[in-house]
Amino acid sequence: MSDAHREALLRAALEMAGRGIPVFPLWPGTKIAVWHRPDRCPRTGACVEGHVTPEDLATLDPDRIRWRWGDRPWNVGVFPGPAGRIVVDCDQPKTGTGPDGWDQLQTLAVERGGPLPDTWTVTTPSGGRHLWFRVPPGCRLRGTVKHIAPHVDTRCWGTYALAPGCVFEGGAYELFDDASEAEFPGWLIQANVEHASTAISGSGDKPVKAPDAFAAAAVRGETDRVRREPKGQRNKVLSTAAYALGQLVGAHVLDEHLARTELQAAVAAWNTPESRVKDHGVIETSLAAGARNPRRITGKAA
Ligand SMILES: [Zn+2]
Known part of the structure; x- marks a missing residue:
């Protein structure tokens, strides 16, 4: 920029x-x-x-x-x-x-x-x-x-x-x-x-809170991986990233709305009008699946 x-x-x-x-x-x-x-x-x-x-x-x-x-x-x-x-x-x-x-x-x-x-x-x-x-x-x-x-x-x-x-x-x-x-x-x-x-x-x-540095780093890492992915493996990379962030949502260390919007922003570059609906569907399904299997967080301050 x-x-x-x-x-x-x-x-x-x-x-x-x-x-x-x-x-x-x-x-x-x-x-x-x-x-x-x-x-x-x-x-x-x-x-x-x-x-x-x-x-x-x-x-x-x-x-x-x-x-x-x-x-x-x-x-x-x-x-x-x-x-x-x-x-x-x-x-x-x-x-x-x-x-x-x-x-x-x-x-x-x-x-x-x-x-x-x-x-x-x-x-x-x-x-x-x-x-x-x-x-x-x-x-x-x-x-x-x-x-x-x-x-x-x-x-x-x-x-x-x-x-x-x-x-x-x-x-x-x-x-x-x-x-x-x-x-x-x-x-x-x-x-x-x-x-x-x-x-x-x-x-x-839960209302949006500022994510702590651990969750913020996870969001940056996962969305960077999604952004860099060339055509071919996109679905798999996106669903893996959304699942990982969903696990943090389920562990109450990351806000769901923030995870969703960051993932949507990451796939925006790939999107065509047809793919947008499909990509957003992958995000929803994988976020929800991850949230049902929360990541265990140790050493997390109250
Ligand atoms: Zn401080």
């Missing part, structure tokens, strides 16, 4: 900080936080007084942002919760058929008497969209996965989101509607919190 990419990502980070949303770096071209797990903490630098998390380190300070984004084209991670924001993440169905998250959200708005106000909106490379809202004072909402609807997640406390301008092999997050951020409607607050204890079933429903 060029210097122009780095400059554009620096501007994206400054723009989010200017909106009052703290930012932190993600590895270039990925959604993976630049950080280490607690039990591998070097107790130096930012951690000299004790281990700190990306959430602790996220910043609004323009000077720190200029320094950080001065060397590499880091993607821009943001924490909506502490900034009083929530992001509604509407995804495409993995199978390529059926209503997508945006359709499901509009249907839900009708069922619940809406409204679904115009708000600041970002599009994703996979054809999804992120709707940004302000959380009413006094509400502290958790991020959710497949909770509001099958293809609708939320990013708030305990989860991070990506800023418009983030770049991936398959495309970029782009500002789609520069409307001002609307207040999160009451019916969506209700949908976000209701049945929170019963609706959560299995690791895939």
